Amino acid sequence: MGPPKGATRTISQQAFDEMVRENIDDLGMDPAEALDDAIQTLTLQGVDLTGIITCLPGESNPVIECLGKLREEKAFPEILDPLNELNVLCKDKGSGNASIASKNGAVELLISICSKLRKESQGLASALNALASVIHDLQSSEIFKENGGPRIIVDILKGERGDANTLEGCFAVVAAAATGNEVLKDSFMDLKIDELIFQVLKERNVGTVPSIYDAIRIILTSDDNRVLASQVFGYARKFSELGIAEILVDSLREEASFPHLTSAAIALKSVAVNDEICRSIASAGGIDVILNCIDNSGLLGNSGVAKTCCSLLSKLAGSDANKAAIVEKGGMDRLLNLSARFSDDPSVLQEIMSIICTLCLRSMENSACAMESGAGDLAIQAMQKFPASDQLQRNACFMIRNLVVRNPENRKLLLGNGIEELIRRAKQTHKSCKDAATDALRDLGVNNYNS
Known part of the structure; x- marks a missing residue:
């Protein structure tokens, strides 16, 4: 359940459960009525029920059950089922499951599991995917930071670049954790995430690691309202200096119709922050590639690709030199x-x-x-x-x-x-x-x- 607008008050799980129990014991309500009354009363009072388990008394919650199984420290492969189940539950953004999980220690638990599963690529990928699903807001990303999450993820990236599923999970965590959190963007940059992104883009068919595009976009997006002067412009310049823009152009060129074209184009747009970078993208053949993608989007009737590529081309056209090139082509x-x-x-x-x-x-x-x-x-x-x-x-x-x-x-x-x-x-x-x-x-x- 999401927070009501203007909510400034919170309640603990224990206090909520006691309120439901009082409705049953003192007011004679049946369990369903008691639960509904507690939810309505607290909502009208402006209480934020995010992360509160709102089950009937005696009923189990599937998120809590998954966490309980994971805390039993089962070995691989027994741990796979609860990890995958938790991932599915927390991916449902409207369910509030991610909030319940993070309030009940899921972030800390999953970080620990990731560290223990370094030798089991399948289990590690599942743990990373679950962690990416659980990290959903500033509070959960702060827990991730406080528990050494950035260092652990970067260490995994350094040592496990041979497995596409592990890479996909790592970059999904990077994107989730850095969303709306300038401090975590800075932490990842201090740990040379830009160099790791460059290496992965250069070494692999990135169509197998689509979350890398999300990681680029998020790290280069100023989205933390707590910060007056974001550093993302400087980060974009560092990405460009490494050659990431040119590699992204190659990605668009090689797989102009692949399913992650929109994400790749948005990532490239995030890097194109000044005239020099826009001209370097054009020099790498970026204008031809984008115009071809625009042509293909029309032939295939793909409006999402059409809009994204037009937006990217507009960004490049901010350079006067590129304007002429676009028209000439x-x-x-x-x-x-x-x-x-x-x-x-x-x-x-x-x-x-x-x-x-x-x-x-x-x-x-x-x-x-x-x-x-x-x-x-x-x-x-x-x-x-x-x-x-x-x-x-x-x-x-x-x-x-x-x-x-x-x-x-x-x-x-x-x-x-x-x-x-x-x-x-x-x-x-x-x-x-x-x-x-x-x-x-x-x-x-x-x-x-x-x-």
Whole structure:
């Protein structure tokens, strides 16, 4: 059970159980009624019931049963069943099982088991997967840190690189533990996790270790609200200096249709934090690879890959040198072809308009090319078809502005096709579009653009 909004109070398992027992003994409620009353009362009082076992008196909880079996210190392979069962239980994010497990010592227990199973690759992989499922929030990641988790995981990575399942489990733990925890990101970087990631990417077919992409993304994401100045930008530069960006390009090139393409593209985007890195990705053939992935996503109808690759291409287009390369390789026509294949999906269309907007920024030539390829028609048709999609309407306004701000000849074409009415409607309908719409109307040269 998740915490109610604004919850600031907690309760122990013992206090909760006593409350249910009092409802039965003192108020004469039957067990089910007593349990339901306790939950409702505490919820209304703003008590956070995360991690509290809410079973009827006398009933067993499967998470507690698994932990009990694991504490019996069974040898391999008997330990596999409870490890795998715990993993399945805690992977169910809506169940609250991970909270129950971590509150009852699962993180500490699984770290100990991982250390003991170093010689049993199958058992170790199962223990790592269970640990990754149990670590789900700041509290559980802090327990992981306090019990030496980072060092143990890195030591396993150093010694067990021959087994894909073990690697997959290790990087899943890294991703889970570092999520929302800047201190753990720093701990892993101090332990040279970047160098280990580089070695694994270089040595293996990374399609067998997809969690490595999640680990890269998480380590390079600033997601800890406790920290005012994150270090992830510097981490990304270290990743690039090792050559991880180029290896990720190779991964996309070799397996352009493999099932983890989206994760790999997001990981590469996480590394591309400055102009120099974006240009190095292009030098490694990254633009050709991404455009090919975009073409394939359209042919296969894979909207997830289409959106992710457009977003990645937009990041690379932040470099002026890459803008020219993308257009020279037919990028505008390929993006407009993609828009035709996903004409009924506003989430893809808004990404396409975002990348076209970036390509046209400060470039008369690219703006002219975009109009010739049909970007103006795309904006008009999308705004007409999806008036309720605020992000699409906003991205269309941004794109229109860049199409016309340096190219007055484009203004007449767009105004003649009714773009002003569509922009004003977006401005009135969506609060998030107000500034973008105003700027677009101003650069179109219309009167009363601010009204």
